[in-house]
Amino acid sequence: IEIIDMEDEAMIGRAAEEYYQQNRRNGATINGAAALLRTHPTLLAAMALRWGMGDGMICGTFGYYDLHLGYVRAVIGTKSDSKNFYAMNVLMTEDRNLFIADTYVNPEPTSQQIAEMTLLAAEEVRRFGIVPKAALLSHSNFGTENTASAIKMRQAYALIRANAPDLEVDGEMHGDAALNEEIRKATFPKSNLTGNANLLVMPTLDAANIAFNLLKTASGSGVTIGPILLGAAKPVHVLTPSATVRRIVNMVALTVAEIIAKEPQA
Numbered sequence: 374i375e376i377i378d379m380e381d382e383a384m385i386g387r388a389a390e391e392y393y394q395q396n397r398r399n400g401a402t403i404n405g406a407a408a409l410l411r412t413h414p415t416l417l418a419a420m421a422l423r424w425g426m427g428d429g430m431i432c433g434t435f436g437y438y439d440l441h442l443g444y445v446r447a448v449i450g451t452k453s454d455s456k457n458f459y460a461m462n463v464l465m466t467e468d469r470n471l472f473i474a475d476t477y478v479n480p481e482p483t484s485q486q487i488a489e490m491t492l493l494a495a496e497e498v499r500r501f502g503i504v505p506k507a508a509l510l511s512h513s514n515f516g517t518e519n520t521a522s523a524i525k526m527r528q529a530y531a532l533i534r535a536n537a538p539d540l541e542v543d544g545e546m547h548g549d550a551a552l553n554e555e556i557r558k559a560t561f562p563k564s565n566l567t568g569n570a571n572l573l574v575m576p577t578l579d580a581a582n583i584a585f586n587l588l589k590t591a592s593g594s595g596v597t598i599g600p601i602l603l604g605a606a607k608p609v610h611v612l613t614p615s616a617t618v619r620r621i622v623n624m625v626a627l628t629v630a631e632i633i634a635k636e637p638q639a
Contacts, residue, residue, distance in 0.1 A: 377421060379418070385411060385417065391420065392410065413440075418432065419609075423607075431610055431621065432445075434616055445611065449607050450605075452604055452605065455604040457489060458603065459482075459493060460600040461476065462597065463501075473585045474581060477600050478578070481578075485529075487509065487529035490603065491529070492537055508542070508550075509545050509574050510574065510580070530542065551566075596619075596623075600612065601627065610624050612624060
């Protein structure tokens with residue numbers, strides 16, 4: 374394999390000049406850009422990825438999530454058919470696999486963002502060899518409330534159905550209705566969702582992050598994967614300082630699988 378020296382002055386100089394040209398009207402200086410690149414390996418790695426020196430990136434095991442995501446946003450950007458980034462975490466237990474979004478990026482996603490996130494998350498679930506069954510979660514259960522949050526999830530459901538009619542999805546619904554088909558049928562027997570949901574789309578970042586951490590702790594021995602960054606133009610994932618060695622290895626494997634999937638088939 375080729376090893377890239379992240380302290381190579383020629384590479385730092387090239388990256389600093391490019392970064393300066395992009396940000397000179399935002400107060401950047403060439404010396405400041407060079408100093409930033411020497412002390413923030415995520416930024417330099419993102420530059421190297423954009424130049425084609427690498428195929429994927431794992432970062433975020435120190436510092437704040439938003440700092441690393443900011444470099445990804447500025448240097449790599451989103452896919453051509455995506456407008457935003459989203460984060461999804463996976464919890465694999467003995468009896469079920471749960472994909473939860475958006476756990477880290479958007480504090481108050483709009484209905485359009487909820488819809489886009491659901492479609493991106495469903496695509497990622499399929500990469501695991503699992504058929505996505507999405508539930509749009511809320512304190513409202515199929516129209517029982519008309520708060521702004523409930524209406525937002527209802528509108529997101531309509532957008533998803535219009536853009537992906539083949540996706541199994543329903544909402545807005547309670548968490549127990551999502552995870553238990555019997556409860557859901559008792560409340561709403563004509564739901565478009567069959568079986569138990571495996572993709573839980575939350576109305577806010579608070580709800581997603583809290584739910585994931587509660588489920589992770591309560592499950593005890595479950596395997597966790599993520600955060601998986603959705604919407605990035607290249608295979609990039611921002612982890613957190615709490616990531617274990619096992620989770621880092623899992624995320625590297627996931628990134629490699631994404632890289633291989635992007636390669637032209639012979």
